[in-house]
Amino acid sequence: MSDKVTREAQIARDVGIVEAGLDSGSLSNVRYLLNFSLPPADIADLIEASTPQERQVIWKLLKEKHRGEVLSELAEDVAGDFLENMAPKELAEVTADLDTDDIADILQQLPATLTAQVLHSMRAQDRQRVERVLGYSDDVAGGLMNTDTVSVRPHVTVKTALRYFRQLPALPQIFDSLLVVNTDDRLLGSVSVNSLLTADPSTEIKALMDEEPVSINVDMASMKVALLFEKRDLVSAPVVDGDGCLLGRITVDDIVDLYRDEAENHIMERAGMDAEQDTFAPVMKTQRRRAVWLSINLVAAFMAAAVIGLFEATIEQFVALAVLQPIVASMGGIAGNQSLAIMIRAQVLGQINRGNIGWLFSREVRAGLLNGVLFSVLVGVIAWFWFEHAALSWVIAMALVVNLFIAAVAGVLTPMLLQRFKIDPALAGGVLVTTLTDVGGFFTFLGLATIILVH
Amino acid sequence: MSDKVTREAQIARDVGIVEAGLDSGSLSNVRYLLNFSLPPADIADLIEASTPQERQVIWKLLKEKHRGEVLSELAEDVAGDFLENMAPKELAEVTADLDTDDIADILQQLPATLTAQVLHSMRAQDRQRVERVLGYSDDVAGGLMNTDTVSVRPHVTVKTALRYFRQLPALPQIFDSLLVVNTDDRLLGSVSVNSLLTADPSTEIKALMDEEPVSINVDMASMKVALLFEKRDLVSAPVVDGDGCLLGRITVDDIVDLYRDEAENHIMERAGMDAEQDTFAPVMKTQRRRAVWLSINLVAAFMAAAVIGLFEATIEQFVALAVLQPIVASMGGIAGNQSLAIMIRAQVLGQINRGNIGWLFSREVRAGLLNGVLFSVLVGVIAWFWFEHAALSWVIAMALVVNLFIAAVAGVLTPMLLQRFKIDPALAGGVLVTTLTDVGGFFTFLGLATIILVH
Missing domain, CATH: 1.25.60.10 (MgtE N-terminal domain-like)
Incomplete structure (x- = not known):
């Protein structure tokens, strides 16, 4: 070689x-x-x-x-x-x-x-x-399984099992354990290939059998199957129905594919796209698909514009507001998406439960407020040097604190609500949180300006 | 069971x-x-x-x-x-x-x-x-490998190999193939467990050997190793040095972990975070890490604000410009991130080469321009109903076309440039593309307004 x-x-x-x-x-x-x-x-x-x-x-x-x-x-x-x-x-x-x-x-x-x-x-x-x-469907174990399993009865010997293997057209390509079933095809256990290799040929299969192998119910969600493979370092696992009867087998190569697809999905989701959307598709197909997401964003953008429109009179008096308004909105958007990412990851990993959600929520809010205070001081000082208007500096500083608070709340609650309505938070979460922080940011900033600068 | x-x-x-x-x-x-x-x-x-x-x-x-x-x-x-x-x-x-x-x-x-x-x-x-x-390092095959391999010489028989297995404290947990080496530890081939199980005990290992097994150079990038496992449906693969000497073995459980981490990374990257950033870390740690990304965004936001500041005089005359300006910028941001996601995915999958980059670029630009025209008509009409000012409608329509063109160019070129400078496009790409479309959007919209509405 x-x-x-x-x-x-x-x-x-x-x-x-x-x-x-x-x-x-x-x-x-x-x-x-x-x-x-x-x-x-x-x-x-x-x-x-x-x-x-x-x-x-x-x-x-x-x-x-x-x-x-x-x-x-x-x-x-x-x-x-x-x-x-x-x-x-x-x-x-x-x-x-x-x-x-x-x-x-x-x-x-x-x-x-x-x-x-x-x-x-x-x-x-x-x-x-x-x-x-x-x-x-592809979303459950049944859609991932192969039906070509190799199984034997518990009372045969290793020698008989090996003879049986030689009669098969071929052993499955990924073959790390032999499944053991009774006459009703109920799964009784499994024998690792390692045991088969090193056992005395006269040993009964029953003596080598692990009686509690990981088995997967045919209705288990695919991502749960993948997590199980990851946790238990599995190479293959039997799939059973509600009665414990052997239906098929899932192998690790399909789990690797699943995780790779998952990684790709997350790349694409942040732009509201589908991983199957093809890099080399014709222009017209591409354009049509992307237009959907642009349309959703257009509605969000017009909502933000409408909020600004409420304060036209204020902006007419203080054009500096128009200059500074994107800062409040965009800082909120970033902070909101940070909280969102933490929540989505925790949801995917099944880390969120009733016992810790309160703690998690308060942590996000406190982190948001801390950064709000920090950046409001920074932005307030820069704005003062730029426009030399103390009240304006106060307005943007306060607006930043409020919007980073809104961002933390939106970042935590949005994925929880979306999950309840069975909408993928990784897909819809970003545009929703950004809309909330845009609208919230413009409203707070221009609203405070109207109260403090105009009245 | x-x-x-x-x-x-x-x-x-x-x-x-x-x-x-x-x-x-x-x-x-x-x-x-x-x-x-x-x-x-x-x-x-x-x-x-x-x-x-x-x-x-x-x-x-x-x-x-x-x-x-x-x-x-x-x-x-x-x-x-x-x-x-x-x-x-x-x-x-x-x-x-x-x-x-x-x-x-x-x-x-x-x-x-x-x-x-x-x-x-x-x-x-x-x-x-x-x-x-x-x-x-963890980024290359050497960091993923285990050094506890099981190997034999080509001229031993299956029977001898099996006897050797029984003397080991234990066979490796994931054991799908036996590696064959010469006296210098050079990898000669591998024998699948399936062949070992079904072969006659007197057969020489050499006769069962696959002489061209997939072997992995110790310096191969981890993501390349993962892609190889995915493509070839591998369960394990030997790791060799430059001379072809056996150093260790990579098993599929580590590849599953790698892909799971990759999926998590992509969730976190869109908010500029690290997947190892812990959901349950103390507030102060969390706040400090997020502040870094907020600071980077603050610089970008001030750049956008500075561009708007150039046009204060124009906005003073037409406050509607302040109301509509976020629409142009945010539509550009979405379109740019769509092109970016397509490019990052193609980079990860190694789909981009010299032969197709030109085609890809022109496709993104054409799709961007098509959507630009479509949405400029839509936004132009809505703006006309809202402000009843024909010239203003023309300005926002034209600005949208230009900014969706900028978005396509930025979305394709940014990840290519970042990759050349060895910066992860998935991490830094979003904020860069958004900055370009923000700055470009504000400049085009307010610039066109100054030319058309004021002069």
Whole structure:
């Protein structure tokens, strides 16, 4: 291994050759690398990083037998472009060798009538397995599971189990424990591969069995499943129904995907976008999606403008107010989003409970007020040097204290309210908190100015 | 299993009992559950979700032998509070049974002199292993790896390998493949546990060996390692030095932790915060950290105010300008952050290359201009109904188009520039883009107003 190029370096080089080949149009090399050298995940990355035209070229060069795995690695949006043009029979063939959860993911993107046709084109056994997973959404354990488990009865010996393994077409790729079930398919326990490797072949499975393995109810929320994998350092876990019967298995590779998606989601959410929104989508599609978020913000901006409008007469007398007003609003926005981020993180980690919410709330308010006082002194002094108007300095200083208090309250309460109404706080929280601190900031600043400077 | 409460349900119940016990002060039950029932990760969660006083109570009730594992699960900030009060000898004992990467993580939080003392208190062999990992930062593969690998020579038989396994104190907890090395410790390949389980005992290891396993250079960036695990669905991977010699092993549980941290980071970054910033830290600590980000924003806000100040005379004549100015700035801020999010995600995924950056840039600009035109018409019409001043409507409409163009350019170029200067775009990008669109928005809107309305 040390004298030759590592596999990963070779893949990186091949990706470079494909990119150059697509640019120059010399495609024979590209076709070879796509079908005989590059792994599916890298082909998917290559497709996602290509312009819409190049994507079609890559897809056409790709042999049918590779298309299924590439499809399962692609972002939904990009996969959708290819799915539209595939016949149900072709799709059934292309996806035949995928894991059941991956097939279900792909089918869920199709219109219901088309899904039925694809299922109809499958072998009976495959159809049954896929239909079982299709019954569950991606948000719960059932949607993450594979139905191809390996299980044995408790009274067989290790030797018998190993003989059984050799008869299977293949052991699952991620195989860290053997599941043990009774004749009703109820999960009794699990045996780690480590025990299987080191046990005497005549040992009964029962003797090696962990009787309290982590098991996952089919209805458990996906993010809870992910947290469980993280907490217990799991590689795989059995999925059971309400009666404890074995339905399938979740493997850590799907959890890694889930967390990666989660990380991406948080990048996109701060701009009100969906992670599946595709970097390389056509302009019109992009523009339409973003317009939704801009519209929501426009309503918020007009609300802020309306508040300023209430104080037109005051601003006419003191134009300095128009100059300083963004400072109060923007400082409040930042402080509010700081409290919001702390709360969202705590919600995601399940750290908030009745016992500590009061303490948490008071801490945010105290931190907000402390920073309010600190920055009000600073801004007050700068404003005094700038406009040499003592009363104006007092007004902006007081407005800052009030708005940082509003920010702390809004930052803590908004995510709690949104969660109660089942709206994702990470998505809607930012624009709501910013609106509250904008409106609050303008109202406090211009209102105080009207009282103190005008009257 | 089906007739009794599952292990997870029992843990959840026990956590509830501990929380109630801490509230009421009846601690004997709490002590029992902490030391004989709850897994370390759940104790760590419990500590993180407790107030600073309760944390000390839990820590004191926890037996020494459990403290090491709990420490390795805690957020840095919270762990730091306990580490401060521990003697080097106690720390060496408490961490003795942890994985090398976990010990290294804990030691890296200590002052250098203290680290040396803790290392000195360790057994010689442990010290050597930990020192090897301590040489690498958390940002590279070396910092993630465990040094306790299991490896064999290529010419031994499966039977011999299995006998060797039985002599080890224990096989590693996550063990999906056996590494094969030559006498110089160079990595030759790997054998999957699946092959070991199903092979005839007399088979030579060499015959089962994958000669091109994924191997990770010790200097590879952690996020690249994580992407590799995700792409190849890995459970573990060997770490090698520049000569291909085996140094250690990275397991998927550390990758899951990495991705979870990444997801948390993105939640916090949008408010300029660090994920290790602790939800339950004392007020003063919290306030000081947030003040840094508020200060940066204050500079940006004063820059925006200064731009408005340039146009005081114009605003004096048309107070409606002060009312409408936040609309132009905030729409630009949203649009800019949308482009920014797309770019950051593409950077994280390594989707940007020389071949597509031009296409991407032009797409962002076109999408920005399209939305600019759309919203300028909308805002122009609303402004006309509000102020019944045609020229003013034209001014805000034009300013919006220009600012959404600025937003697209800033959203694409800012992350590229930041990356070149090795500043995290996810952290600093938001405040920079918002500053550019604020300043640009105010300047365009008030500047156009001065030209069109005053002159």
